[in-house]
Amino acid sequence: MNIPFISDNRKFFEASIGDITTNSIACVNWSETYPYKPEVKFAIAHDNTNILLRFFVKEQSVMAMVTEDNGAVWTDSCVEFFINFDESGYYNFEFNCIGAMLLGFRKEKNNATHADSSILHDIERHSSLGNTPFTEKQGEQEWELAVKIPVTSFFKHSIKSLSGLNAKANFYKCGDNLSVPHFLSWNPIDNPTPNFHLEKYFKTLIFE
Numbered sequence: 001m002n003i004p005f006i007s008d009n010r011k012f013f014e015a016s017i018g019d020i021t022t023n024s025i026a027c028v029n030w031s032e033t034y035p036y037k038p039e040v041k042f043a044i045a046h047d048n049t050n051i052l053l054r055f056f057v058k059e060q061s062v063m064a065m066v067t068e069d070n071g072a073v074w075t076d077s078c079v080e081f082f083i084n085f086d087e088s089g090y091y092n093f094e095f096n097c098i099g100a101m102l103l104g105f106r107k108e109k110n111n112a113t114h115a116d117s118s119i120l121h122d123i124e125r126h127s128s129l130g131n132t133p134f135t136e137k138q139g140e141q142e143w144e145l146a147v148k149i150p151v152t153s154f155f156k157h158s159i160k161s162l163s164g165l166n167a168k169a170n171f172y173k174c175g176d177n178l179s180v181p182h183f184l185s186w187n188p189i190d191n192p193t194p195n196f197h198l199e200k201y202f203k204t205l206i207f208e
Helices: 009-014 117-121
Strands: 039-046 050-064 078-086 088-098 103-110 111-114 124-127 134-150 165-173 183-184 203-207
Touching: 009 050, 088 134, 103 117, 103 203
Parallel strands: none
Antiparallel strands: 039 050, 050 134, 078 088, 078 165, 088 103, 103 111, 124 134, 165 183, 165 203
């Protein structure tokens, strides 16, 4: 997947979903246990020193109980972006629907170094639902999250420019504590139980 260079960040973030290239997070890898499939799309681009992300979600309920960064955001309505640049490990960016986030660098699921507050502060997040927490809301819900990730977020690397880099990544949607839990991925995962932390199922990204 090529990641286009965007010179006008504002245009990318303000464009309607029909005016930018989107990709679906639609793989239901554990359909027997977790068959629910919300409608989830994402758009990704870069401006050389930032990765730009937009997530578009339609789901049957939504919840945002976590407000602190590096908290258990995956228990809420959550979208995620995992990426590696080499074999040293991968970064997992996880965002709930009001923009609270977790950022870790790890080689495996249970051994993480989390980003400190100064790094998290520089990651811009804008949710269509605002930033006030709420209990689960039932009925069809629709929300959007825009994120700007500077290269300084990759705190175990010294990346100055994204242009010309290759990486591997996967994108996810989950909601562990919702009344109907679900676990979707962009690239399929062949594992007996839900696990997003499997680098062998990451897909190549090419930063143009």
